[in-house]
Amino acid sequence: MEKLDWLAANRDLWNSRVKGHMNSDFYAQEAFEKGACSLKQPELALLGDVRGKEILHLQCHFGQDTLSLQRRGAQCTGLDFSNEAIEAARVLNAKLGLGAEFVCEEVYKAAEAVMGKPFDAVFTSYGTLGWLPDVGRWAEQVAACLKPGGELVYVDFHPFLWTLNSSGSEFAFDYFNREAIVETSDQSYASTEQKQAVEVGWNHPVSEIQQALIDSGLQLEKVQEFDYSPYNCLANLVEEEPGVYRWSQHGNRFPMLLAVRARKR
Numbered sequence: 637m638e639k640l641d642w643l644a645a646n647r648d649l650w651n652s653r654v655k656g657h658m659n660s661d662f663y664a665q666e667a668f669e670k671g672a673c674s675l676k677q678p679e680l681a682l683l684g685d686v687r688g689k690e691i692l693h694l695q696c697h698f699g700q701d702t703l704s705l706q707r708r709g710a711q712c713t714g715l716d717f718s719n720e721a722i723e724a725a726r727v728l729n730a731k732l733g734l735g736a737e738f739v740c741e742e743v744y745k746a747a748e749a750v751m752g753k754p755f756d757a758v759f760t761s762y763g764t765l766g767w768l769p770d771v772g773r774w775a776e777q778v779a780a781c782l783k784p785g786g787e788l789v790y791v792d793f794h795p796f797l798w799t800l801n802s803s804g805s806e807f808a809f810d811y812f813n814r815e816a817i818v819e820t821s822d823q824s825y826a827s828t829e830q831k832q833a834v835e836v837g838w839n840h841p842v843s844e845i846q847q848a849l850i851d852s853g854l855q856l857e858k859v860q861e862f863d864y865s866p867y868n869c870l871a872n873l874v875e876e877e878p879g880v881y882r883w884s885q886h887g888n889r890f891p892m893l894l895a896v897r898a899r900k901r
């Protein structure tokens with residue numbers, strides 16, 4: 637599939653998800669507007685104290701995580717290729733008077749979009765690299781957006797998870813990045829309010845992600861795997877403890893999250 641096709645298809649898909657997501661229980665927008673933080677423990681622990689830091693948040697969707705970081709004292713720029721998401725994020729930012737910035741652009745043009753401004757940290761989480769064909773190009777953008785000594789905080793579902801079907805009952809996909817995975821969906825992990833749309837994704841093994849960061853000049857500082865999902869975003873997950881979701885048939889036997897902190901030398 638040509639680049640323009642996957643980019644256009646995925647943008648179209650994500651544009652069609654924004655309204656439904658903002659109305660969903662999953663994103664709990666009312667509580668967020670009243671002050672609830674949308675960030676989860678794995679990323680909060682890796683990010684540490686963000687007060688005074690300039691942070692670029694890649695694939696920010698409609699801005700809840702960006703604005704949560706802003707509320708914690710960072711100066712944030714959120715970037716996403718969905719014009720609907722960025723428009724919603726800007727409205728929310730203004731409504732809450734938080735002073736973040738939002739840029740509408742695709743990840744592979746991030747450095748250009750922020751006009752070469754270097755950040756103390758780049759943050760990205762939960763549903764990110766699976767939308768990109770080439771992790772090397774992503775890592776180059778991350779490095780280009782960081783000051784020397786600046787850090788990437790990456791937290792996402794573990795690449796192993798994407799070998800399974802959506803209910804976790806059987807192996808369905810290659811662990812390795814062999815080809816684009818093209819599917820049609822009419823609902824998302826958060827909402828049934830979505831038009832029928834094509835989605836194009838890629839699986840990226842752990843080695844590919846880590847090597848891409850090393851090749852782009854980042855030093856791996858912390859690599860973690862978690863045996864749970866903090867989100868109830870896959871079919872048949874059970875909340876075993878507050879905020880700890882797993883498939884009961886698998887228990888805690890395999891990783892569900894991968895978290896990395898890497899620093900630009």
Ligand SMILES: C[S@@+](CC[C@H](N)C(=O)[O-])C[C@H]1O[C@@H](n2cnc3c(N)ncnc32)[C@H](O)[C@@H]1O
Pocket residue numbers: 646650651695696697698699700701715716717718721741742743744761762763764767768
């Ligand atoms: C699952 S969300 C991740 C954000 C966060 N976990 C959340 O739930 O708010 C994925 C986001 O990636 C964005 N996205 C997908 N492909 C992209 C690309 N090539 N460039 C920029 N943004 C992209 C989508 O528009 C969407 O907002």
